Amino acid sequence: MASRVIAPPQRKRDGVVAGIPKPKAPERNNRRALRDVGNLVIRGVYGKSQQVSRPVTRGFSAQACNVEINNKKKPVIGDGVAVVPKRKLTTKPPQKEVVVVKRPKPETAVIEISLDAEEAKLGTQKSSVKDVQISTAVLSASSKVPCGLVDKTKKTQIVDIDAGDVDNQLAAVEYVKDLYKFYKMAESSIQIHDYMGSQNQINENMRMILVDWLVEVHHVYKLSPETLYLTVQIIDRYLSTRLVHRKELQLLGISSMLLAGKYVDIWAPMVNDLVCISERAYSKEHILGMEKSILAKLGWSLSGPTPYVFLVRFVKAAMADKEMENMAFFLTELGLMHYGMLKFCPSMLAASAVYAARCTLNKSPHWDETLNFHTGYSEPRLIECAKQLVSFHSRSAEVKRNSVYRKYSASELCSVALLAPAKML
Structure with a gap:
């Protein structure tokens, strides 16, 4: 009978059976806080790593990590198994934006503001700040005017004199400003120089008598006002280019009126009528011959701006009534003479x-x-010319032959010639 070898029983040492290896204890989660957060690496676009540098919040981040690790609950080890406490699932809190407010002290204060709260706050502050600024500007402006700090005359608005003619196609509101800019440029090109010194047959007094007679002829034939101003301009332009004999001066006057009437009026005066009104001092051939001579000397150009073109615009800018309009025309026709x-x-x-x-x-x-804007002249620049016009007005009653004075003494023209001249001028 074979004998069995019986192994002696093994002794337990410290509760562990000898010969059996001791099971390894589970490794603990040994973590420590990073002392330097400068080595923080995050994943950027397309998996590339990017180094983040936050010098302002570096110290704050390190302290926050230490506080979080110390307060974090450690896992409980029991029966060789690490038990980690369960966390409650909560909804993701809204993101917060960290705003660093710098103060003169070395310490930095960190304020956490919610994005939603910030947007709501900004929405309410914008309207309130705007209202405060508007009300402040109104109060300050209203307080400066009574104290004399603001000049009221500088704030006067320029009146739109063409607002009432927007629907009138004949007024050409769209082009009127450009037209008068062109007139201002064109008047310098036709400026008449002093020609009386070169004329050896006529003088200033003879020219005054001719214009006075043409005013009467113009009034008899009831031509348009612009015809008279263009007639005088044609006469002066012709006299500045050619010597005229004394006997031809009246012929030049009636031929110039014939041209101006054809250019401006719908019904121009007939040549036979001009022959009769000149008491047949000139024949029809004389008038037509002078007409050709005038057109040749002026290069067939009769479209120069006259004082009437500007006067109509300036009277409108003055918002004048009928009396003031007649007074302005009366003084201008005195200036033509x-x-x-x-x-x-x-x-x-x-x-x-x-x-x-x-x-x-x-x-x-x-x-x-308004007048300064539309005329382009300030008050001091008009004093010299206005004084001469007023002096003509004061002496108009003393002149024996003055068709302008008689014309504007009529009641249909408000009898402006009978008014006393301006004493201040």
Whole structure:
């Protein structure tokens, strides 16, 4: 009978059976806080790593990590198994934006503001700040005016004189500003120089008598006002280019009126009528021959701006009534008669007539921002020309032959010639 070898029983040492290896204890989760957060690496676009540098919040991040690890619950080890406490599932809190507010002290204060709360707050603050600014500006402006810190005259608005003619196609509101810019440029090209010194047969007095007679002829035939102004301009332009004999001066006058009537009026005066009104001093052939000579000397150009073109616009800018309009035309026609007024350009003559008319009728103010804008002349520039027009007005009753004075003494033209001239001028 075979014998069995019986192994002696093994002793337990410290509760462990000898010969059996001791099971390894589970490794603990040994973590420590990073002392330097400068080595923080995050994943950027397309898996590339990017180094993040946050010098302002570096110290704060390190302290936050230490606090979080110390307060974190460690896993409980029991029976060789690590038990990690369960976390409650909560909804993801709204993202918060960290705003660093710098103060003069070395310490930095960190304020956490929710994005949703910030947007709502900004929405309410914008309207309140805007209201405060508007009300502050109104209060400050209203307080400066009574104290005299703000000049009220500088804030006067320029009146739109063409607003009432928007629906009138004949007024050409879309082009009127460009038209008068062109007139201002064109008047310098036809400025008439002093020609009386080169004329050895006529003088200033003879020219005044001719214009006075043409005013009467113009009034008898009831031609348009622009025809008279264009007639005088044609006469002066022709006399500045050619010597005229004394006997041909009246012929030049009626031929110039014939051309102006054809250019402006619908029904121009007939040649036979002009022959009769000149008491047959000239024949039909004489008038037509002078007409050809005028057109040849002027190069068939009759479209130069006259004082009437500017006067109509400036009277409208003055918002004048009927009396003031007639007074302005009366003073302008007085200026046409005198040779010395040729040194003033047509626009200045028209603007000075409006200014003198306002002074004569005691209109207040005598000159405003609207007139300054549309005429292009300030009040000091018009004083010299306006004084001469007022002097002509004061002596008009003493002149024996003055068709302009008789014309504007009629009641249908408000008898403006009978009014006293402006004393201030």
